[in-house]
Amino acid sequence: MIHKVTPDSSIFQVVILHLDLDAFFASVEQADNPSLQGLPVIIGQSLRGVVTAASYAARRYGVHSAMPIVQAKKLCPHAIFLPGRMHRYHQVSQEIMSIIRAHCPVVEQASIDEAYVDISGTKRALGTPKTLALSLKKVIKNTTGLSCSIGIAPNKFLAKVASAWKKPDGLTIIEPDAVFQFLAGLSLHHIPGVGKSFLEELGSLGVQTIPDILSQPKSYWAQVLGKRGADLYDRAQGIDHRPVLPKTDPLSCSAENTLEHDTLGLEMLKQYLLIQAERVGHELRALGKKSQTITLKIKFQDFSVITRSKTLHRPTDITHELYTIACTLLFAQKLEQKIRLIGISASNFRTDSAFLPLVTDKRHQRETSLDQTLDRIRNKFGNTSIMRADASHLKGDLQTKS
Ligand SMILES: [Mg+2]
Structure with a gap:
């Protein structure tokens, strides 16, 4: 008699962790110069330029990145404006990425202050996702003095939304069975890639909410908006099949x-x-x-x-x-x-x-x-x-x- 063994699908559940440093450039300046701690710090000095980063104290005045410096000066005249030290930020970034790589096997650096980690099936070796996230946060804090926010979810899209959900120093976990509930509370602008102009474009098509997107089939969105439309439809359903791609080994x-x-x-x-x-x-x-x-x-x-x-x-x-x-x-x-x-x-x-x-x-x-x-x-x-x-x-x- 032959027994057919079907794999238990839960063993193969995908778990993605997204880590995002909080107000990275401004926080590096504060870590390097503790007298700036707690103060409104804005990176970007040229009056014709824009804000590249703002500390949380500056954000309380409504300052945010990409805002013209002139406007930031009006909102928060007593802020400390610094020119920014990219070399230093790269150095700290490298240090943080090697900490993550030392802890986790599959890491994709997504930007200077962001990384995706595929932690599927690592519970035995690395502990529960929550334990792993807390220990990553602790080691990064102890080593660099910086805080980060972490999102854990069944795919990259949801993990990224989750890491932005509670900042700074946040940890948001979306369990697979909570995905639909989570999506119900989501606005379109929370979806990475949906910026101001895309929102306007969607508005002109009568789309204001996620259910508006789901009211038409995927083929419709693919036809009207191309790949962006097809991807948007997937995201609105909580779907994202992009794998975590570790960069080739460093040389x-x-x-x-x-x-x-x-x-x-x-x-x-x-x-x-x-x-x-x-x-x-x-x-x-x-x-x-x-x-x-x-x-x-x-x-x-x-x-x-x-x-x-x-x-x-x-x-x-x-x-x-x-x-x-x-x-x-x-x-x-x-x-x-x-x-x-x-x-x-x-x-x-x-x-x-x-x-x-x-x-x-x-x-x-x-x-x-x-x-x-x-x-x-x-x-x-x-x-x-x-x-x-x-x-x-x-x-x-x-x-x-x-
Ligand atoms: Mg960041």
Whole structure:
């Protein structure tokens, strides 16, 4: 007798998490400069320009992004207007994305401050979606000082709507059986991609609400509005089949710091290299990569940049090895002026076992297990929760400056 086994569909339920940093650019400025905390901060300075970001204190005055600066100045004249530091925002973004990747297997970065994570079937390994979301929020907060809002739902569209539902520091979970109830409370402008001009276009077609869309078949919308119409019909039903697409693997892992003061002090530089080696090593291990080429980057006082690389006989992901190589490269360099930025990058990734040593020496084993222990602690409590003794006094500095 043959038993036909049909898979339990609930096991294959799709669960998508969408993470969105709160008032990202403004929050980075506040994290880097705590005296701005709680104040109305607006990114965008040129009188002819627009607001690129506004802190929540500024939003209370009605200021929002894309608003002309002139108007923002009228609404909130006492706000602090800053020019914005894209380089810094990218740096923090990278740090946050590597935290998410260190925790979750399938991550798609959607913008500088947003990511989708496919957490289907990860309950056993990563805990319930709620536990995972809370621990991501905690690690990001502890590491960067920034808060984020998270939405969890059966697809990308609903997860994105959910993350915007309660901000800042929100967590909104839409269970599959609550989707229709959730959609009933949704306005058209909540649907990502439905902006002001699309709303007007829909208005001219007599469409004001989600039920208005559902009153016609999908083929009608496809005919009238093309792909936008067909997609809109799907969204109005809570349908979105787009998969989470992790970008192809990065080609390198890197960390760098602009120093508090330009320096020639080797002890200080070594401490920065140590903390950078920790970061790069942690990222390599999270990616399951070993690097064969280690590069030291130095930017001098006059902004000239040099890089020095070493290609290894045996690829590594060991923090102590990365640190030692970076130090050797630094010591070999003639320093004729003060350094303003220093960094390490690891590239030329190998995963093949041909490089595995047949006999692992004791030291190698010791370093590997030390790294594993530190990774576990960092995954739980954040990047600066623990450091090797040499760099621990840089902790406060690195939390905001890396
Ligand atoms: Mg955001």
